[in-house]
Amino acid sequence: MTVNSRRSVFVAMYAAIICVGCFIAVPVGAIPIVLQNMLAVMAGALFGLPQGAAAVGLFLAAGALGVPVFSGGKGGFAVLAGPTGGFLIGYFIGALVCGLIAGRPAADEKPFTVKNIVKLSLAGLAGFAVVYVPGILQFMHVTSKPLATALAACVVPFLPGDAVKLIIMVPLAAKLRPVAARFMNPDAE
Numbered sequence: 001m002t003v004n005s006r007r008s009v010f011v012a013m014y015a016a017i018i019c020v021g022c023f024i025a026v027p028v029g030a031i032p033i034v035l036q037n038m039l040a041v042m043a044g045a046l047f048g049l050p051q052g053a054a055a056v057g058l059f060l061a062a063g064a065l066g067v068p069v070f071s072g073g074k075g076g077f078a079v080l081a082g083p084t085g086g087f088l089i090g091y092f093i094g095a096l097v098c099g100l101i102a103g104r105p106a107a108d109e110k111p112f113t114v115k116n117i118v119k120l121s122l123a124g125l126a127g128f129a130v131v132y133v134p135g136i137l138q139f140m141h142v143t144s145k146p147l148a149t150a151l152a153a154c155v156v157p158f159l160p161g162d163a164v165k166l167i168i169m170v171p172l173a174a175k176l177r178p179v180a181a182r183f184m185n186p187d188a189e
Contacts, residue, residue, distance in 0.1 A: 007184045011051050014043055015058035019069035034071045038165040040091035041127035044098030045120055045173035046180050052099040056092045086138025090131035098127030105177035120170045128162050
């Protein structure tokens with residue numbers, strides 16, 4: 001199997017993992033608490049650019065085409081155009097930002113060095129933060145709610161959960177990055 005084929009398979013497998021995340025959701029207000037945002041941001045942390053964003057892009061494409069992979073088993077373009085659709089678009093941007101900061105994984109990367117943990121923490125924090133921007137903007141546009149209402153409905157209730165997800169994501173990504181590098185990158189073989 002060629003390196004590009006291996007990368008494509010790995011990206012598709014991770015996109016499938018993000019899709020499965022739709023079945024793990026806790027309804028809270030307008031936007032449910034889901035694992036998909038963590039999985040999307042972690043795609044960037046695990047694979048860097050462009051593979052992390054590609055995995056999220058495949059997930060979004062499947063959902064836009066009607067495959068029920070969005071939170072609550074929903075699918076279709078209407079979900080992307082609805083009040084929470086901006087958060088889904090934010091997943092892609094979050095994976096891009098996280099992947100840009102985390103960089104390409106290396107097979108010989110030492111997972112739990114201070115430098116690596118700080119880098120992945122900053123990458124994850126930036127990725128999670130970026131998810132909120134298009135989400136808030138689209139929520140405000142679709143619902144005609146002011147910023148204060150959007151923040152109260154779409155951000156404040158989810159900050160503690162996202163902090164916990166970040167704490168889980170960083171060591172998990174740190175441990176798995178060398179594995180991903182060995183599988184995906186030709187210089188790691």
